[in-house]
Amino acid sequence: MPTPTLAEVARHAGVTPATVSNVLRGRGRVGEATRERVLAAIAALGYRPHLPARALAEGRAPTMALMVPSIANPFYPEFALAVENALRNTGQFLIICNTDGDPVTGRAYLEQIAGTLSEGVLVTNANLDFDDLRRTESRGAPVVLCMWERPLEPPGLPCVAVDFRLAGELAARHLIELGHWRVGAIVGSKATGIHAARYEGFLDAMRAAGLDGAAAPTIFTPDTTQGGYAAARELLGRHPDLTALFTTNDLPALGAMQAAADLGFDVPRQLSVVGITDIQLASESRPALSTVAVPTAEAAGLAVKLLRELIAQTGRAAKERKAPREATVCVTSAPRLVVRASTARAPTA
Amino acid sequence: MPTPTLAEVARHAGVTPATVSNVLRGRGRVGEATRERVLAAIAALGYRPHLPARALAEGRAPTMALMVPSIANPFYPEFALAVENALRNTGQFLIICNTDGDPVTGRAYLEQIAGTLSEGVLVTNANLDFDDLRRTESRGAPVVLCMWERPLEPPGLPCVAVDFRLAGELAARHLIELGHWRVGAIVGSKATGIHAARYEGFLDAMRAAGLDGAAAPTIFTPDTTQGGYAAARELLGRHPDLTALFTTNDLPALGAMQAAADLGFDVPRQLSVVGITDIQLASESRPALSTVAVPTAEAAGLAVKLLRELIAQTGRAAKERKAPREATVCVTSAPRLVVRASTARAPTA
DNA sequence: ATGAAAGCGCTAACAA
DNA sequence: TTGTTAGCGCTTTCAT
Numbered sequence: 001m002p003t004p005t006l007a008e009v010a011r012h013a014g015v016t017p018a019t020v021s022n023v024l025r026g027r028g029r030v031g032e033a034t035r036e037r038v039l040a041a042i043a044a045l046g047y048r049p050h051l052p053a054r055a056l057a058e059g060r061a062p063t064m065a066l067m068v069p070s071i072a073n074p075f076y077p078e079f080a081l082a083v084e085n086a087l088r089n090t091g092q093f094l095i096i097c098n099t100d101g102d103p104v105t106g107r108a109y110l111e112q113i114a115g116t117l118s119e120g121v122l123v124t125n126a127n128l129d130f131d132d133l134r135r136t137e138s139r140g141a142p143v144v145l146c147m148w149e150r151p152l153e154p155p156g157l158p159c160v161a162v163d164f165r166l167a168g169e170l171a172a173r174h175l176i177e178l179g180h181w182r183v184g185a186i187v188g189s190k191a192t193g194i195h196a197a198r199y200e201g202f203l204d205a206m207r208a209a210g211l212d213g214a215a216a217p218t219i220f221t222p223d224t225t226q227g228g229y230a231a232a233r234e235l236l237g238r239h240p241d242l243t244a245l246f247t248t249n250d251l252p253a254l255g256a257m258q259a260a261a262d263l264g265f266d267v268p269r270q271l272s273v274v275g276i277t278d279i280q281l282a283s284e285s286r287p288a289l290s291t292v293a294v295p296t297a298e299a300a301g302l303a304v305k306l307l308r309e310l311i312a313q314t315g316r317a318a319k320e321r322k323a324p325r326e327a328t329v330c331v332t333s334a335p336r337l338v339v340r341a342s343t344a345r346a347p348t349a
Numbered sequence: 350m351p352t353p354t355l356a357e358v359a360r361h362a363g364v365t366p367a368t369v370s371n372v373l374r375g376r377g378r379v380g381e382a383t384r385e386r387v388l389a390a391i392a393a394l395g396y397r398p399h400l401p402a403r404a405l406a407e408g409r410a411p412t413m414a415l416m417v418p419s420i421a422n423p424f425y426p427e428f429a430l431a432v433e434n435a436l437r438n439t440g441q442f443l444i445i446c447n448t449d450g451d452p453v454t455g456r457a458y459l460e461q462i463a464g465t466l467s468e469g470v471l472v473t474n475a476n477l478d479f480d481d482l483r484r485t486e487s488r489g490a491p492v493v494l495c496m497w498e499r500p501l502e503p504p505g506l507p508c509v510a511v512d513f514r515l516a517g518e519l520a521a522r523h524l525i526e527l528g529h530w531r532v533g534a535i536v537g538s539k540a541t542g543i544h545a546a547r548y549e550g551f552l553d554a555m556r557a558a559g560l561d562g563a564a565a566p567t568i569f570t571p572d573t574t575q576g577g578y579a580a581a582r583e584l585l586g587r588h589p590d591l592t593a594l595f596t597t598n599d600l601p602a603l604g605a606m607q608a609a610a611d612l613g614f615d616v617p618r619q620l621s622v623v624g625i626t627d628i629q630l631a632s633e634s635r636p637a638l639s640t641v642a643v644p645t646a647e648a649a650g651l652a653v654k655l656l657r658e659l660i661a662q663t664g665r666a667a668k669e670r671k672a673p674r675e676a677t678v679c680v681t682s683a684p685r686l687v688v689r690a691s692t693a694r695a696p697t698a
Numbered sequence: 699a700t701g702a703a704a705g706c707g708c709t710a711a712c713a714a
Numbered sequence: 715t716t717g718t719t720a721g722c723g724c725t726t727t728c729a730t
Binding site for chain 1: 722723724725726
């Protein structure tokens with residue numbers, strides 16, 4: 001027996017669909033007696049509301065979309081879990097869109113589901129075209145950038161920002177305080193790419209310590225374990241005297257540690273490695289990775305909150321769509337250093 | 350300007366909605382001239398079909414649901430990615446349901462979306478109640494168990510089965526062939542739990558080698574890195590003469606390697622460790638984990654395929670719903686051993 | 699307090 | 715070849 005419809009419940013209870021709908025949503029006045037009868041019918045028939053139909057009638061959409069480059073990249077599942085938790089009990093569900101880092105794939109998703117299946121879109125560094133995102137917005141589906149890296153330079157789209165420059169600075173400062181001054185940098189993006197702010201933080205810290213950060217051996221590489229691995233090999237090969245590696249993300253940091261292990265470097269005795277983010281893996285590696293923890297779960301929660309607010313202002317329900325350009329930037333709490341086993345005092349030359 | 354409706358496109362093209370619908374789906378004959386006009390109108394207005402409305406009219410649902418205990422557990426994102434890839438271009442999207450291993454949470458998801466938002470349900474070891482699943486089925490939403498561990502003992506629900514007993518046997522045989530005979534076992538479930546078949550494979554291999562597997566020190570522990578870590582510490586503490594650890598899953602294996610490292614054991618020189626599954630992390634650990642690779646991507650593809658077939662037989666479209674009890678068990682190709690750096694010849698006593 | 703009716707955006711017979 | 719008419723399951727005025 002397929003799920004009964006609201007109409008069948010109504011018939012069973014001897015009322016009209018409107019009444020059933022009313023008891024279901026607590027709208028309109030309903031007599032105590034009939035309410036009970038309706039509730040009984042619902043229970044008896046095992047009625048469950050048809051979400052798409054309800055959404056259609058309400059002019060809403062039953063899901064939110066989360067755009068990620070690849071859910072298999074260890075950062076995103078953690079983020080997705082937090083998003084899903086935030087969504088729980090809102091009556092909306094989470095659709096995962098893997099863009100593969102390809103703007104065309106990303107656009108295809110937006111075209112298909114934004115505003116129809118999904119009421120709003122959460123975007124992580126999925127390499128989407130900003131024009132596509134703005135078009136999505138203008139079609140009525142709010143967009144929130146989930147991990148914007150520069151709180152002071154909003155992107156012109158609603159976002160939740162994390163102070164990644166500070167994260168970079170904290171990581172570098174940690175190294176410096178341990179006495180390191182020959183430190184290499186592994187940046188998980190192009191020079192002007194997504195990790196630039198983190199690298200700037202590194203440079204700031206070096207400068208503050210009277211060191212010439214710009215002279216530090218630096219490699220720009222893909223933001224992956226493999227990228228970090230390759231970069232570390234190259235860095236360590238060319239500059240065997242380095243005592244520490246600054247890395248803009250945990251995955252490359254983990255890769256760098258593997259490279260160090262394969263090269264016979266003792267981490268942290270001969271070489272310190274520090275990352276940024278504090279994904280789960282960071283505490284599970286051996287040696288455990290020292291890193292700068294970033295409030296990802298908090299960011300996920302804020303992103304969902306912001307998205308829902310934007311929807312409330314935009315949707316059919318909105319009285320007047322006020323220009324929301326104001327409060328569309330949330331900033332998370334600050335990153336903080338987590339010292340584990342991959343960093344130690346610089347070896348005295 | 351919110352997305353235009355099909356009716357607006359029709360008006361713009363000077364035809365009726367039915368005609369637009371026809372050109373959109375290639376049904377019914379449409380004159381070449383009008384088709385062009387309609388296409389032009391679609392392009393001009395930037396029309397995009399409203400997925401829930403379409404699904405409602407078609408009597409389908411616009412998504413598939415994937416039930417996982419936690420998307421943050423490293424195995425599931427890999428599986429989810431494969432599922433999403435298999436779904437791509439089917440016009441359906443993937444909803445992630447984290448059950449947290451809690452049957453009640455799982456039931457809540459099924460109640461809400463199975464058959465309404467989601468046309469079918471893919472289930473991994475999310476610890477769901479089989480009665481709930483059967484009820485879901487009987488309400489018209491097909492269910493597929495995605496990683497059934499015993500091809501020879503189907504569960505009474507459609508499933509794709511992986512020969513995990515064989516996986517366990519291969520892992521154990523590998524150890525035996527390397528000359529290990531004092532091997533401990535770490536099982537990532539209760540004795541009668543999900544990993545029992547893998548453990549049986551271990552016992553089979555031991556027996557075949559004339560060893561008393563039942564006498565092997567064994568610990569049943571949660572299927573996590575931490576579980577493996579704790580189990581290995583205990584095992585190694587009580588039996589410091591063990592030369593190898595058999596593990597029913599990669600995560601506990603990785604945990605066991607960490608424990609070994611913390612205890613000062615040299616892996617693989619003093620201690621070999623082998624896992625099962627071959628998740629990405631397995632090749633990224635140091636030493637890289639020897640393991641038995643299981644065809645997860647293949648399983649994901651088969652699961653989606655099977656689910657779609659079941660839907661085709663069940664849906665409103667089905668001519669006659671034939672009893673599908675027959676072909677509802679897919680078996681993947683066999684697991685295979687992947688030797689990496691965590692296993693070596695047993696040290697000669 | 700309840701019912702009647704229209705409509706959300708789309709599809710699918712069936713007519714013309 | 716195209717248009718007409720219902721209807722998918724639900725919500726929501728507006729009457730009664």
